[in-house]
Amino acid sequence: MNRLLLMTAASLAALAPATAMAQTALTFAYWGDPAELPPFEEIVSTYEAAHPDVDITVQHAPWSGYFTRLDTQLAAGAGPDVFFITNVPSYAARGQLEPLDQWIADSGFPIDLYNQEALKSHSLEGALYSIPRDNDTNALYYNVDAFEEAGVAPPDGNWDWDDLREAANALTQREGSRIARYGLALEANDWPIWVRQNGGEVFDDSFAPTQYRLDQPKAVEAIQFIGDMINEDRVMPSFQESQQSGGTSQLFLSQQAAMVIANAARLGTFADAPFEWAVAPLQTGRDGTRVNRLGGAGFAMNANAQNKEAAWQFLSFLAGEEGQAIFASASASAVPAMIGSETVREAFSAPFADVFLAESENGYPLPQFANYVDITNLYIQPALDLVWSGEATAEEALAGIAGDVNARLGQ
Amino acid sequence: MAGRGSLARRDAVAAWLFLAPSLVLFITFTGLPVVAAFLISFTQWDLFNPAKFVGLGNYMTLARDGIFGKVMGNTAYFVLASVPAQMVLGLACALALNRGIRGQTFFRVAYFLPVVTSTIAAALVWAWLFNSNFGLINALLSAFGITDPPRWLGSTTWALPAVIVVSVWQNVGYAMVLFLAGLQNIPKDLYDAGAIDGAQGWRRFYYITLPMLSPTTFFVLIISIIGSFQVFELVFVMTNAGPANATNTLVFYIYQNGFQFYQMGYASAAAMVLFLIVLIATLVQYRLQTRWVHYG
Structure with missing residues (x-):
């Protein structure tokens, strides 16, 4: 009995490395x-x-x-x-x-x-x-049916910030105090592109930063612009709301957002959308600067x-x-x-x-360095949260963290 | 030979044998990690590279860390709001159900269901309900004519209360079941005797039910304080500690430092602070219990 067991074990052991090799x-x-x-x-x-x-x-x-x-x-x-x-x-x-x-x-x-x-x-x-x-690379996806219905001319490839904002306004459908359809929805991590389109920057160098620059006027203006579309115009959901609603692709597919800015993966996600849509180049900065993700x-x-x-x-x-x-x-x-x-x-x-x-x-x-994740999660994101929720201006929020961020950059 | 001593020793051996399985598990998965965390809290360690001894460095940094201060405040807010709410509502439900109303079983199940529901699933559904634009809660509020309802999870003022509501909803059933068991253990004679002495309604509750229930109350209190200090999943799913750290609580901050920033030493130091707080809170409770807990 024991010998039989031993033999079985031995033959099993002999088999195992053979198959693995x-x-x-x-x-x-x-x-x-x-x-x-x-x-x-x-x-x-x-x-x-x-x-x-x-x-x-x-x-x-x-x-x-x-x-x-x-x-x-x-x-x-x-x-x-x-x-x-x-x-x-x-x-x-x-x-x-x-x-x-x-x-x-x-x-x-x-x-x-x-x-x-x-x-x-x-x-x-x-x-x-x-x-x-x-x-x-991002591009502007837009719901062609919604544009026709709202009588808005489709993007001609040369839209700047203000053209985009104006269209978003015209496309937003309000029902009392609630929004039935937003004009625009953005991805939460897209704001650095807007900063760059306005000639600002997040750090002095994307890969080996020594200075925080998000508190400079050009950057502040870009962040405030996004914040205003959320809180003043109410033509765009806050990022937190957008995420709770299933993200930009869900918002676009369910026609709760008429335009979204997203990458090429959405071409597949939107393939079976029950409405006609198209893709246009990204908005430019106010001086025509074209910037996209790299x-x-x-x-x-x-x-x-x-x-x-x-x-x-x-x-x-x-x-x-x-x-x-x-x-x-x-x-x-x-x-x-x-x-x-x-x-x-x-x-x-x-x-x-x-x-x-x-x-x-x-x-x-976009910025990418070793402790970027810590700096973003601890300081930049919380500061931006305050702008997106309309509880602080971009100027206050972004200036408030300058000391902490620069201290971390110096570490 | 087979004297008293050896019998006692055989008993002891048997006892240890019976205890062994849970003891081994406890030491491996709780005891050793706690000791390890204590030691790690004096180091700087990213999990991957060798740890560096930094003495009390992590604790000093914690003391100056503004976010940690905010996290402590949030945690205190959470505990102070959710523990009393859970207990009062749990007791109220238990009292109501103890009167033998119709459909008792149904209500018991209904109130207990959240306890056994997956926290993640429940939190996701609640996040939907709290959605500031498309959510049901704000739809109701605006139906009642409130034109500018709170943004709930998107607002630094309302996010934490929203998480507290969900936490209370989830834990009331547990408190209720414990209170129900406690209520059913109170001898009927006490109420009969009280009735003869003229105790009615409120006095009956205050002089008989509450004191007789105090061991249960004590247990529920300890359990819910510890549970509240450890809130994590709700925050993780509903808000991810945002907006602007408004819902960042101790355990979440420990997780963030440990598993997002790989600062195991710093995370362990924060964990030690949590351990100390829970320990002190529990010890204080034990001390105070002699004044208000009556063991029949």
Whole structure:
């Protein structure tokens, strides 16, 4: 009896490493709404088909829960081998990401085909830690039916702040003290673009800041402008209200907002909308300045990955021409980051692709450095909350945190 | 040989054996982490790189941290508002249900349901109700002619009260069930004797029910104070501590520092402050109980 048990155990033990060795196991984590998932799935199955020895386990979570999980895994020294990531410098500063420069040099990965400015937000102190998937270029989505019904001329591509505000006003439907339809809805993290469109800046340098600049007049004016659309005109929901209502895409789909400013992923989300919509270039600043977002989320390798060689192989496929082309051609699209590649540019054939490509030329890198998350959560966001809720003017709120923010920058 | 001593020892061994499973779990998952957190609170540690000893540095920073001050204020506000509300409403429900009204079971279930409902799901639905423009609550208010209803979760004044309302709604049922059990343990003879002496209504409640119920009241008080100090999920889902930290509470701030900013030392120091507050509050309660708690 005992011998039988022993033998079974021994044969099982002999089997286990054999199966494990035949397969290289990789874990790949990413976030996304259901509409955004197909390209990820396609890339994984394409890669597995080409590399039968590689078995990729996928970890998917919606945006809201993704980072809680990833952070916990990374803190435990574990986590996926390759993952979709943002706030790269914060993770890099904690030593959680594998520096990629050597891998790129050794394998001859065509990093030159990427927008070099965009790579900066994926770097820390000169070393590259992730390769961007896309350029998070925004555009103005508008409900064509609502425009016709309100008798507003559609955006001609040259709208400035005041044109946008005026249209938002005309499109807003009021029922007593309540708003049945807002003219406009914005994403909560979009305000730095407005600051830049007005010639202001958040810090003196987006990647290695020494000075807080959000309290300067140009920046203050931009923040106040957004605040006024929320509280004075009431043509836009506060960010907190918008989030409670399911976010900008939900507001747009349910026709509770006639215009939203969002990225190319919404092309897929809005595909089945029960009304006609179109996409226009972003509003310009009052002096015609065109500014859009630069850089997007990227793919990184875990500093603790078990098999870095295999992880890099997969990562370079993901971020290479083939992977980029799959993302670019997906219906829930993304403006490709590998903009220097003709194959990739051609694959990006979504409706209104030309609008997004033209807008991607105006990219401005958003602040991105190691303790940006702390500074935002502790100081900037609370100050902005007060403006969005109409409880303080931009001038008071933004000046009030200057000392604290500068002290943190100096640390 | 098999004397008294060895019997007692065998009993002790049996007792320890029975206690062992929960003791092991307690030491592994509560005891050791508490000791570890205490030690970590004297270091600067980001989870990834080696910890650096900083002595009382974290505690000094806490003392000067303006946001921590605000967080303490919010937590005090939360505890002082939600504990009495929970207790008074819980007792009122229990008294009403103890009279044997019709549909008792239905009401018991209805009031207890929030206790067993997933906090996350309930918080999401409440956030919808509180939506300043599309929400049901403001729709009702404007139906009653209030033209400028509060922005609830978007207002630094109203966000915390809104979270308190949800917390009370969620915990009243628990207090009610405990009070109900307490009420049913009061011997009928006391009321009969009281009736002979002419005690009616309010006096009956004040001189018989309240004192007889005091052990339950004491228990509910301790449990709800500790629970209120630890509020987290509601804040996490409904407001994410906003707007402008108006709903940031102690446990949320600990979470923020630990798992968003990776300052484990600082987070542990704040956790030690919470531990100390709850400990002192509980000790004070135990001291004071001799004056008002009557064990039949």
